[in-house]
Amino acid sequence: MSVRVIRRVGDPVLRTPTDPVCDFDEKLHAVVSDLEDTVNAPGHAGLAAPQIGVTLRVFAYNIEGRIGHLVNPRLVERSAETETEDEGCLSIPGLWFPTLRASYAVAEGFDQYGQQLTLSGHGLMARCLQHEIDHLDGRLYLDRLTGETKRAAYRALA
Ligand SMILES: [Zn+2]
16 A cells, blocks of 8 residues: 555644444554554554554554564553563653653454454563554543653654
8 A cells, every 4th residue: 555654742642542443344443454564664563553643443554574563552561570661652852851661562452354352572572662652542642651750752843
């Protein structure tokens, strides 16, 4: 399909909780194609539908050479063990801040044809699952920052 323009922080669509996908139809397939085409670029690890202006519960990822997507994802497991690594967002270009995340996560959902699909992983995949599902709930990683890091982030955005 096509590479889409990525919405930037400040766009209200990024703060709008998404609607669950009900129809695994041509319209959904087009959204998935656009997400996968747009995430298929160096330095792009994940992209959620609101970032291309679509308020549906679906995201795409590009991790370790694998591109895929997950529809109606639910985080079903997060490790108690956490790690703090620099995190960025395609909607907040040029900035990275240390962000606390569970170091392992599991998400259940569906592929674009309605088949059940589970994604899981450590490190970047765990971070991606948590970051993208936040997007689908209208949250940005900035919301996860605390203390001096949060102040630095808001100064950088001002
Ligand atoms: Zn993001």
